Amino acid sequence: MGTFLxxxxxxxxxxxxxxxxxxxxxAVILGGLGMLLRRTxxxxxxxxxxxxxxxxxxxxxxxAAELTRVERDFVPGVKAGSVVRLEYVFTVHGELLHGAMPxxxxxxxxxxxxxxxxxxxxxxxxxVSALWxxxx
Numbered sequence: 697m698g699t700f701l702x703x704x705x706x707x708x709x710x711x712x713x714x715x716x717x718x719x720x721x722x723a724v725i726l727g728g729l730g731m732l733l734r735r736t737x738x739x740x741x742x743x744x745x746x747x748x749x750x751x752x753x754x755x756x757x758x759x760a761a762e763l764t765r766v767e768r769d770f771v772p773g774v775k776a777g778s779v780v781r782l783e784y785v786f787t788v789h790g791e792l793l794h795g796a797m798p799x800x801x802x803x804x805x806x807x808x809x810x811x812x813x814x815x816x817x818x819x820x821x822x823x824v825s826a827l828w829x830x831x832x
Contacts, residue, residue, distance in 0.1 A: 752818050759816070761812070795823075
């Protein structure tokens with residue numbers, strides 16, 4: 697919703713400047729409301745987790761892992777697109793680390809515990825990891 701309002705506000709600004717000056721105020725209001733909703737729609741902890749996971753996908757080191765749990769994800773609200781939750785373990789420098797990742801792919805429900813997978817982790821913080829490749 698925030699992205700939609702921000703887009704409408706930004707699209708109205710050139711029209712308001714060029715043709716209809718009274719549209720300037722609603723354009724600014726809709727744009728500001730859109731920015732506010734975009735900023736507050738996702739909890740800060742979730743945004744931070746997603747940024748860290750994306751950083752791991754871009755710059756992480758690979759490690760062999762093993763699925764420990766595959767379960768259907770029934771979390772309503774912010775994570776509504778998540779269908780499956782995959783939990784895994786992997787070893788970095790002899791230390792056993794646990795990780796979990798939501799997945800929107802229904803095919804991930806067919807995976808079984810004990811299945812070998814690949815993860816990528818951040819060298820400076822191995823607790824931040826993500827499944828590789830990102831899709832099924």
